[in-house]
Amino acid sequence: MINSFPEASATEINEVMQRSLIAFHQYRNISSENKALFLETIANEIELLGDTLIDQAASETNLPPTRLIGERGRTTFQLRMFANMLREGSWVEASIDTAIPDKNPPKPDLRKLLIPLGPVVVFGASNFPFAYSTAGGDTASALAVGCSVVVKAHPAHAATSQMVNDAIQTAITKTKMPQYIFQHVHGSSFESGKTLVQHDATAAVGFTGSFAGGKALYDYAAARKNPIPVFSEMGSINPVVLFPDTLKINAASLAKQYAASITLGMGQFCTNPGLLIAIETDGLNLFIETLSEEIEKVIPANMLHAGIHSAYYKKMNDALTQKGVALIKQSSSKTENLQALPTIAKVSGEIFLQNNLLHEEVFGPYSLLVVCKNVDELIEVWKSVRGQLTTSLMGTDKDLEEYTSLIQIAETIAGRIVFNNVPTGVEVCPSMVHGGPFPASTDSRFTAVGINAAKRWVRPVCYQNCPQQLLPDELKNNNSKNIWRLLNNEWTKNDVKC
Amino acid sequence: MINSFPEASATEINEVMQRSLIAFHQYRNISSENKALFLETIANEIELLGDTLIDQAASETNLPPTRLIGERGRTTFQLRMFANMLREGSWVEASIDTAIPDKNPPKPDLRKLLIPLGPVVVFGASNFPFAYSTAGGDTASALAVGCSVVVKAHPAHAATSQMVNDAIQTAITKTKMPQYIFQHVHGSSFESGKTLVQHDATAAVGFTGSFAGGKALYDYAAARKNPIPVFSEMGSINPVVLFPDTLKINAASLAKQYAASITLGMGQFCTNPGLLIAIETDGLNLFIETLSEEIEKVIPANMLHAGIHSAYYKKMNDALTQKGVALIKQSSSKTENLQALPTIAKVSGEIFLQNNLLHEEVFGPYSLLVVCKNVDELIEVWKSVRGQLTTSLMGTDKDLEEYTSLIQIAETIAGRIVFNNVPTGVEVCPSMVHGGPFPASTDSRFTAVGINAAKRWVRPVCYQNCPQQLLPDELKNNNSKNIWRLLNNEWTKNDVKC
Numbered sequence: 001m002i003n004s005f006p007e008a009s010a011t012e013i014n015e016v017m018q019r020s021l022i023a024f025h026q027y028r029n030i031s032s033e034n035k036a037l038f039l040e041t042i043a044n045e046i047e048l049l050g051d052t053l054i055d056q057a058a059s060e061t062n063l064p065p066t067r068l069i070g071e072r073g074r075t076t077f078q079l080r081m082f083a084n085m086l087r088e089g090s091w092v093e094a095s096i097d098t099a100i101p102d103k104n105p106p107k108p109d110l111r112k113l114l115i116p117l118g119p120v121v122v123f124g125a126s127n128f129p130f131a132y133s134t135a136g137g138d139t140a141s142a143l144a145v146g147c148s149v150v151v152k153a154h155p156a157h158a159a160t161s162q163m164v165n166d167a168i169q170t171a172i173t174k175t176k177m178p179q180y181i182f183q184h185v186h187g188s189s190f191e192s193g194k195t196l197v198q199h200d201a202t203a204a205v206g207f208t209g210s211f212a213g214g215k216a217l218y219d220y221a222a223a224r225k226n227p228i229p230v231f232s233e234m235g236s237i238n239p240v241v242l243f244p245d246t247l248k249i250n251a252a253s254l255a256k257q258y259a260a261s262i263t264l265g266m267g268q269f270c271t272n273p274g275l276l277i278a279i280e281t282d283g284l285n286l287f288i289e290t291l292s293e294e295i296e297k298v299i300p301a302n303m304l305h306a307g308i309h310s311a312y313y314k315k316m317n318d319a320l321t322q323k324g325v326a327l328i329k330q331s332s333s334k335t336e337n338l339q340a341l342p343t344i345a346k347v348s349g350e351i352f353l354q355n356n357l358l359h360e361e362v363f364g365p366y367s368l369l370v371v372c373k374n375v376d377e378l379i380e381v382w383k384s385v386r387g388q389l390t391t392s393l394m395g396t397d398k399d400l401e402e403y404t405s406l407i408q409i410a411e412t413i414a415g416r417i418v419f420n421n422v423p424t425g426v427e428v429c430p431s432m433v434h435g436g437p438f439p440a441s442t443d444s445r446f447t448a449v450g451i452n453a454a455k456r457w458v459r460p461v462c463y464q465n466c467p468q469q470l471l472p473d474e475l476k477n478n479n480s481k482n483i484w485r486l487l488n489n490e491w492t493k494n495d496v497k498c
Numbered sequence: 499m500i501n502s503f504p505e506a507s508a509t510e511i512n513e514v515m516q517r518s519l520i521a522f523h524q525y526r527n528i529s530s531e532n533k534a535l536f537l538e539t540i541a542n543e544i545e546l547l548g549d550t551l552i553d554q555a556a557s558e559t560n561l562p563p564t565r566l567i568g569e570r571g572r573t574t575f576q577l578r579m580f581a582n583m584l585r586e587g588s589w590v591e592a593s594i595d596t597a598i599p600d601k602n603p604p605k606p607d608l609r610k611l612l613i614p615l616g617p618v619v620v621f622g623a624s625n626f627p628f629a630y631s632t633a634g635g636d637t638a639s640a641l642a643v644g645c646s647v648v649v650k651a652h653p654a655h656a657a658t659s660q661m662v663n664d665a666i667q668t669a670i671t672k673t674k675m676p677q678y679i680f681q682h683v684h685g686s687s688f689e690s691g692k693t694l695v696q697h698d699a700t701a702a703v704g705f706t707g708s709f710a711g712g713k714a715l716y717d718y719a720a721a722r723k724n725p726i727p728v729f730s731e732m733g734s735i736n737p738v739v740l741f742p743d744t745l746k747i748n749a750a751s752l753a754k755q756y757a758a759s760i761t762l763g764m765g766q767f768c769t770n771p772g773l774l775i776a777i778e779t780d781g782l783n784l785f786i787e788t789l790s791e792e793i794e795k796v797i798p799a800n801m802l803h804a805g806i807h808s809a810y811y812k813k814m815n816d817a818l819t820q821k822g823v824a825l826i827k828q829s830s831s832k833t834e835n836l837q838a839l840p841t842i843a844k845v846s847g848e849i850f851l852q853n854n855l856l857h858e859e860v861f862g863p864y865s866l867l868v869v870c871k872n873v874d875e876l877i878e879v880w881k882s883v884r885g886q887l888t889t890s891l892m893g894t895d896k897d898l899e900e901y902t903s904l905i906q907i908a909e910t911i912a913g914r915i916v917f918n919n920v921p922t923g924v925e926v927c928p929s930m931v932h933g934g935p936f937p938a939s940t941d942s943r944f945t946a947v948g949i950n951a952a953k954r955w956v957r958p959v960c961y962q963n964c965p966q967q968l969l970p971d972e973l974k975n976n977n978s979k980n981i982w983r984l985l986n987n988e989w990t991k992n993d994v995k996c
Contacts, residue, residue, distance in 0.1 A: 025906070025910075029906070090989075095928045095929040096929060097925070097927040097928060097929040097930075105923060107925055107927075108919060108923075108925060110925060110927060110929035110930055111929055112928070112929040112930070112931055115909055117942070117943075118910075218720075218725065219720070222716075222717070222720035222725070226884070226885070226935075226936040226937065227716065227720070227936060227940060228936075229941065229943065386724070387724070397965065400965060400968060404968065407968055408523070408527070411613055411959050412523075412616075414959070415957070415958070415959060415960065416959070416960040416961075416962060417959065417960070417961050417962065417964065418962040418963065419961070419962060419963045419964045419965065419968075420963060421606060421962060421963050425603060425606075427595070427605055427606060427608060429595040429605075429608060430593045430595060430610070430984055430987060431593040431594060431595040431608035431609055431610040431960055431984075432595075432608055432610070432960055433610055433958045433959060433960035435957075435958075437724075437957075438724040438725060438726075439724065442725060443727065444615070444957040445615075445727065445953075445954075445956065445957045445958075447958060452958070455943075456943075458943065459913070459933075459935075459942040459943045460913070460931045460933075460943075460945060460950070461909050461912075461913060461914070461915065461931060462913065462914040462915070462929055462930060462931035463914075463915050463917070464914060464915065464916040464917060464919055465916065465917045465918060465919050466915065466917045467895065467898060467917065470898060470902065470905055470917075484989055486928055486929075489928060491588075491982055491989065
């Protein structure tokens with residue numbers, strides 16, 4: 001992908017970050033209602049771009065318009081969700097402990113709430129030009145809590161990013177927000193990423209993409225004189241365990257379900273099921289047979305860009321040429337341009353355990369089936385994987401009853417445990433966890449999706465013996481915002497009685 | 499301080515961490531009630547040590563028995579507080595979004611709660627042999643959420659630490675806990691700290707102490723192949739702003755209050771007010787005069803150990819010999835052994851802004867008064883400090899009304915903002931924030947004191963379409979634990995209706 005946007009220089013980045021810090025201090029004092037209106041106006045302005053935006057994104061990413069329309073809906077839904085979070089108001093986790101003057105020593109009045117960290121730098125994902133990019137979840141959650149945001153446009157969809165930036169700028173003007181609370185820079189070098197992450201004014205970083213990119217940003221931040229939090233979501237192989245009884249009963253339907261999940265969007269999802277684990281049985285053989293038939297039916301589509309296309313073939317060929325790895329099925333379609341062939345391979349549990357290369361993500365419509373001798377080996381294989389966004393258990397009640405201890409293994413592996421379902425499809429709701437132990441993310445204590453994504457950009461501050469008139473409204477005796485507060489250890493919406 | 503405990507070898511540390519990981523997987527499945535009993539039994543066993551423990555700690559730390567008795571009370575209070583947190587149960591932040599099958603695509607059933615990270619390594623503080631050490635807040639909060647703990651005994655009070663460890667081991671036996679959920683190693687080298695932090699089994703680190711120590715552990719963790727969270731609380735200079743009107747009215751009483759705070763416990767608190775900031779006025783002159791008289795009255799006591807004593811004099815002399823720094827008052831008492839002389843110095847705002855050495859912590863009964871020409875310079879000086887645990891505003895209603903924008907500066911500087919009070923004294927309650935922007939701590943998003951300290955050692959996990967019988971009790975339809983849950987976006991203790 002070539003685009004005509006010049007790379008931001010170090011001088012430009014410095015100016016951008018300086019402006020971002022000034023804008024942050026203006027923006028954080030703006031009312032929740034006005035911030036909510038701002039987020040909603042961004043959503044409206046994105047929708048007003050209509051087909052022009054979809055066409056631009058399709059031309060840059062090769063993603064089909066229907067998929068992009070769905071993703072745009074997800075993006076505007078997220079912006080409105082955070083607007084609702086602001087209006088409801090309890091997200092600040094207000095906590096009040098009133099004074100006990102006759103305690104020895106006297107207990108002071110202490111009140112706490114969450115405040116924004118400062119300017120957040122966001123690096124979007126190539127595979128989600130809207131929902132995990134310019135006005136995506138990182139940006140929306142950071143703006144919601146009162147942070148200013150600087151987005152580095154993904155070079156693979158820089159013009160799409162520019163259009164979304166323009167929509168946000170219009171929203172800034174229409175809602176009279178400080179001009180520089182959102183800024184947009186272009187660049188495709190690691191150097192510009194480093195400059196952004198290491199700038200004095202930068203308070204936190206959000207990233208979605210490759211392990212190499214996400215880990216580099218983490219390292220840049222850790223090397224600062226004053227380290228800052230980095231939430232990098234770096235994808236995973238999302239192991240799926242197929243239990244014997246369900247394979248005995250449902251082999252064919254499971255194969256159809258998983259063929260669809262493996263090849264959905266040409267496998268270009270961080271929750272793509274890249275690893276299937278099962279014990280050798282007749283059911284598994286039927287599963288393999290049906291999976292092969294289904295893979296053959298998939299019509300290849302173009303991948304996002306040439307870099308991802310060539311990485312897919314390189315990583316896949318590396319895997320396929322390892323000792324003991326056998327091809328199960330590669331679609332026999334003819335391909336052209338950036339089209340990718342869906343591919344399934346298999347390997348024994350023993351070999352998988354010995355070869356770390358097979359544990360690496362092959363980003364695309366590829367999945368490796370690990371065939372285990374018995375349940376002990378299956379457990380070994382499953383436990384051997386690194387941190388994951390998701391892990392899935394496909395089993396009948398009988399299976400799950402027999403192997404209950406496996407659920408505890410699942411908890412240590414992943415941020416989300418899926419039962420009898422595919423890992424692709426990430427619902428935006430408070431109970432979603434999109435994150436997981438390293439290297440799925442750089443901090444398993446947070447999620448990148450859902451309202452809790454906002455918790456990455458805030459810190460608590462405590463006011464001791466603060467006069468009422470100086471307290472934030474959320475902490476005053478009178479609970480004018482009608483939010484949930486922890487008052488002397490009890491959750492309540494009541495006022496503080498004096 | 500010399501102690502007879504041999505340094506743990508790399509081999510021993512490896513064994514300790516391996517055992518900790520196995521114990522973690524056993525411990526996390528133990529009921530909340532039994533974990534609560536365990537924490538309470540630790541508190542009881544510590545109390546049963548009686549004067550023997552106080553005497554041992556006094557002999558190792560030079561802290562007076564009354565202070566140590568108070569600190570022991572704080573320690574057992576914390577253990578019981580976390581037991582109460584477990585019994586109440588809402589700390590897991592349970593969240594339930596029920597399925598909407600007829601949505602397109604169908605919305606699955608998603609349920610989330612917090613689970614423990616794994617083995618936590620704790621490095622205690624020299625100045626708090628109980629409350630921030632072996633069975634202190636880090637250990638208590640980590641054990642509460644289901645983590646196993648390995649404490650590296652502080653070499654300056656290793657025998658005290660060993661006694662507390664013995665009490666915990668007794669509690670493990672009495673409450674039939676897995677043997678290795680708590681382990682204790684000795685060592686005084688950076689090398690043993692590095693081995694502990696970089697061990698594969700280590701999931702997180704808690705530290706209280708010097709900047710050099712805390713930052714080194716942070717760097718070790720960041721250099722791992724799989725980085726882990728480190729919460730280092732590294733102290734600060736806790737700037738205090740004295741406003742003109744309160745100095746005009748209350749100079750003498752303020753001086754008395756602050757002389758006591760500066761010299762409390764020989765200044766060996768991370769919340770010690772090391773920096774006073776004021777505008778030159780007649781009131782300030784009276785404040786200085788009274789402060790000098792009060793400092794003279796303080797009877798010097800021994801510092802914690804020889805290393806801290808010599809560091810105090812070295813750091814203080816470094817500060818006092820800087821250009822433009824003038825001694826206001828140093829106690830004229832004769833000192834012996836490890837006694838420290840309380841000392842107050844002053845410098846102009848202009849020079850303070852130019853000299854970073856003056857921004858560094860001098861751990862001990864030392865405070866630097868920055869005398870500013872006007873409010874603009876005061877703001878410059880205040881904003882120039884690095885991240886702090888606390889900052890204090892001493893002002894009348896008139897002062898605070900006049901300078902309201904200063905409160906927003908305070909928010910960006912510190913984790914806790916104190917009004918007309920001293921920063922020493924850290925109340926243990928949910929609204930407390932003991933943490934702050936770097937270098938006060940390595941992650942300003944968390945606190946080391948209060949029930950929220952537990953949030954450092956947990957991560958969310960989401961269960962998608964999980965059968966009822968496999969869900970943790972906290973997420974089942976029937977809310978048998980009667981905890982607060984976010985059910986389809988509403989906080990409630992209700993059951994889920996099916």
